[in-house]
Amino acid sequence: MKTETGCPYHQPGAAPAVPLNPPGAWPPGPQPGITGWDLLRQMSRDMLGTLRRWQRDHGDLVHLRIWPEHQVVVTDPALARELLVHHHHALIRWERGIAVFSELHGHSVLIAEGEPWRMKRHALQPNFAPRPSAALVPAIADRTARALSAWRDGPWPVEQALTALTMEVIAGMAFSGDIAADAPAAAQALHNLSVAANSEFFWPFNLPRWLPSQRAKRRELAVLDGLIARHIDARMQAPRSAWPDDLLARLLVLHDADPAAWPLSAVRDECMTTFLAGHETAAATLTWWAWCMAANPAAQQRARDEVGAQLAGRAPTAQDIAALPYLTATLQETMRLYPAAPVLLSRRSTAPITLGGWQLPARTIFTVPVQLMQHDERWFPEPQAFRPERFANDAQQAPRGAFMPFGTGPRICLGQHLVMAEMTVVAAMVLQRFALAPQPGMAAPQPVMNVTLRPRLPLCLQLSGLT
Ligand code: HEM
Numbered sequence: 001m002k003t004e005t006g007c008p009y010h011q012p013g014a015a016p017a018v019p020l021n022p023p024g025a026w027p028p029g030p031q032p033g034i035t036g037w038d039l040l041r042q043m044s045r046d047m048l049g050t051l052r053r054w055q056r057d058h059g060d061l062v063h064l065r066i067w068p069e070h071q072v073v074v075t076d077p078a079l080a081r082e083l084l085v086h087h088h089h090a091l092i093r094w095e096r097g098i099a100v101f102s103e104l105h106g107h108s109v110l111i112a113e114g115e116p117w118r119m120k121r122h123a124l125q126p127n128f129a130p131r132p133s134a135a136l137v138p139a140i141a142d143r144t145a146r147a148l149s150a151w152r153d154g155p156w157p158v159e160q161a162l163t164a165l166t167m168e169v170i171a172g173m174a175f176s177g178d179i180a181a182d183a184p185a186a187a188q189a190l191h192n193l194s195v196a197a198n199s200e201f202f203w204p205f206n207l208p209r210w211l212p213s214q215r216a217k218r219r220e221l222a223v224l225d226g227l228i229a230r231h232i233d234a235r236m237q238a239p240r241s242a243w244p245d246d247l248l249a250r251l252l253v254l255h256d257a258d259p260a261a262w263p264l265s266a267v268r269d270e271c272m273t274t275f276l277a278g279h280e281t282a283a284a285t286l287t288w289w290a291w292c293m294a295a296n297p298a299a300q301q302r303a304r305d306e307v308g309a310q311l312a313g314r315a316p317t318a319q320d321i322a323a324l325p326y327l328t329a330t331l332q333e334t335m336r337l338y339p340a341a342p343v344l345l346s347r348r349s350t351a352p353i354t355l356g357g358w359q360l361p362a363r364t365i366f367t368v369p370v371q372l373m374q375h376d377e378r379w380f381p382e383p384q385a386f387r388p389e390r391f392a393n394d395a396q397q398a399p400r401g402a403f404m405p406f407g408t409g410p411r412i413c414l415g416q417h418l419v420m421a422e423m424t425v426v427a428a429m430v431l432q433r434f435a436l437a438p439q440p441g442m443a444a445p446q447p448v449m450n451v452t453l454r455p456r457l458p459l460c461l462q463l464s465g466l467t
Pocket residue numbers: 109110111121170273274277278279281282285339340341344345405406407408410411412413414415416418419
């Protein structure tokens with residue numbers, strides 16, 4: 001779409017003119033009591049269920065007075081886009097969320113703000129553009145074929161297997177490394193840290209690491225730090241001429257060229273974020289996709305037929321991906337039902353923002369619960385049904401902003417092209433080799449939000465090899 005400025009992020013505010021409420025007025029919301037801390041308690045117990053109830057009772061802009069903060073929950077697609085795209089200059093990430101994440105991610109692109117963020121995003125973006133992402137498809141297909149050769153008929157721990165596979169894929173892209181031996185300990189450490197992070201968001205500050213109660217956390221952080229440090233050390237000891245062309249090599253070139261802007265700690269931080277954000281979200285999505293396929297045999301067969309017609313048994317190439325629209329739609333529908341990041345990292349306004357007729361002061365916290373919007377029957381009829389057809393080219397489209405598993409605006413997911421290529425390749429190759437079914441008597445897995453959305457119990461499915 002052409003815009004006045006020519007910049008895709010700076011389209012004029014799309015919302016129709018609405019009457020302005022006076023400054024100082026807030027959108028409706030639940031009664032906060034004296035401090036509003038009970039609202040916080042309700043959210044910490046069941047974030048999405050609680051936000052759903054407040055949306056039903058108060059509408060698409062809900063004000064939460066949680067002393068000393070004012071928070072606004074946005075579930076209207078147009079207003080969510082207006083906030084994240086049009087008002088992005090007046091937003092930073094919510095400090096408490098960043099304090100929790102920075103224990104692992106340091107000052108990486110996920111954490112940084114302002115000029116440091118722009119500099120990092122600008123340097124990293126070319127590595128994650130569609131073309132370099134497509135160039136990784138042969139390596140992804142190789143690793144997937146190797147991993148799938150170990151899968152067996154019968155009950156199979158698909159979640160664990162897919163987590164190990166996505167770790168290997170991202171380790172290959174980031175440091176050309178083989179991390180099979182480290183995968184189980186890294187997955188366990190990340191799981192424990194994510195469970196802890198989920199409650200830490202609701203604490204006022206991080207506890208000092210030296211406290212005896214933080215011993216387990218120190219151990220988990222050391223597992224992940226050690227993994228990244230080993231790859232960086234090994235690379236730095238290898239002769240430059242032997243360096244493979246991967247993300248780590250490109251970051252070390254930046255470090256050599258400008259050690260002040262790219263100290264080794266910054267190289268470490270980007271490796272950590274790519275490794276963690278790159279495998280955990282993909283593993284969660286592929287796990288839910290495997291469940292959706294198992295629970296919807298007709299959709300599974302249709303996707304397999306498409307894969308069979310296009311690939312005739314060979315491994316997918318980058319060119320095949322666009323020729324697998326139904327398979328892609330099964331992944332999109334999975335992300336609609338089970339977005340890996342069900343609530344976007346909350347934002348804090350640094351200047352007054354007018355949204356939906358409300359004049360909201362600087363320092364307001366904004367929360368965008370993507371999962372609620374993607375389960376809204378106004379945009380997705382029968383929202384709990386798995387219907388990849390919703391994403392067909394000729395289907396009636398939901399309004400922009402109603403489906404945004406990768407976020408939107410300048411801070412949209414850096415890895416979206418890479419991960420769509422990766423997930424399509426993995427999904428196609430799984431369908432070529434196995435039929436997926438629920439285990440006898442199995443109930444639908446319960447989603448739990450531990451930073452990403454995962455099944456409450458590790459997902460195990462019934463596999464039947466296809467000859
Ligand atoms: C299905 C997989 C994935 C999903 C659903 C997902 C989703 C997201 C979301 C919702 C955000 C935050 C947007 C916001 O706060 O507005 C994000 C940011 C980010 N993602 Fe992903 N992501 C996925 C895979 C990946 C992969 C594979 C990588 C890297 C290899 C990656 C790297 C990042 C980074 C670096 C950011 C921060 C960008 C910034 O702040 O500028 N993600 N992702």
